[in-house]
Amino acid sequence: MxxxxxxxxxxxxxxxxxxxxxxxxxxxxxxxxxxxxxxxxxxxxxxxxxxxxxxxxxxxxxxxxxxxxxxxxxxxxxxxxxxxxxxxxxxxxxxxxxxxxxxxxxxxxxxxxxxxxxxxxxxxxxxxxxxxxxxxxDTEGKPGVAWRASHGAKATKRETKRGVKAAKREARQLAREAKAAARLAKAELHLG
Structure with a gap:
């Protein structure tokens, strides 16, 4: 105070x-x-x-x-x-x-x-x-309930977007690795 x-x-x-x-x-x-x-x-x-x-x-x-x-x-x-x-x-x-x-x-x-x-x-x-x-x-400089609610919703939306982007990147990376593994398996199959 x-x-x-x-x-x-x-x-x-x-x-x-x-x-x-x-x-x-x-x-x-x-x-x-x-x-x-x-x-x-x-x-x-x-x-x-x-x-x-x-x-x-x-x-x-x-x-x-x-x-x-x-x-x-x-x-x-x-x-x-x-x-x-x-x-x-x-x-x-x-x-x-x-x-x-x-x-x-x-x-x-x-x-x-x-x-x-x-x-x-x-x-x-x-x-x-x-x-x-x-x-x-007077909230003593601390955010009020209305501010926290609106900013909490914005932060949740922002974090959700980040999570979706990260999941897409991860999915693309997994797809590349799966393709590489499939090529490697195919190559090993032809050698064997």
Whole structure:
């Protein structure tokens, strides 16, 4: 791992770990802002999810805020430590969407000052989302699955062509040797 990655991952994840832990411990201050988003999101999730998962979605907004906070803590720790970093970044990106929509709906603010402040926070979260998307696709300089699959297929095709050419050369060589052996046998037959 490079020095930049070793520094960037914990720096990117620290806000999620701290704010997520605060949400788990004390969700009440966030419930009022989260309520309109959870009222819309929970029925959609329950319909889209398989029954065994949909039935386990918490009913109260406070528990949903806690669940989102727990997801941020787990994802943040995974990203910061590098263990499950891409999955952790994906979890953080998924948790950031409802957090941003609930917490920074600048379009609903009445005063210019509040609207400007919430717009800045909304754009900050967009920047965090950009960093998380980069973390999701970061393969640490190693080829990704798609690259390996396409290049593996090309390498297999190349090796197959080489094998076919080698087999043809071998067959021609064997044919020449067989002809030479047949001539030699014929010559020995005439001498004998």
């Amino acid at each position: 490079t020095v930049v990655r070793a520094l960037a991952r914990p720096l990117l994840s620290v806000i999620f770990v701290v704010q997520g832990a605060n949400s788990v411990r004390n969700p009440e201050p966030l419930v009022a802002k989260a309520q309109p988003v959870t009222d819309r999101l929970v029925p959609v999730l329950r319909k889209a999810a398989p029954p065994q998962i949909g039935d386990r979605i918490p009913d109260t907004t406070a528990n949903l805020v806690r669940l989102n906070g727990a997801a941020q803590v787990v994802g943040g720790l995974a990203l910061a430590t590098g263990r499950g970093r891409r999955l952790g970044a994906t979890l953080l990106a998924a948790s950031l969407v409802p957090t941003t929509l609930a917490g920074h709906a600048f379009w609903q603010e009445d005063s210019k000052a509040a609207k400007a402040q919430q717009r800045v926070q909304f754009m900050k979260n967009l920047g965090l989302m950009g960093g998380l998307l980069l973390a999701i696709v």
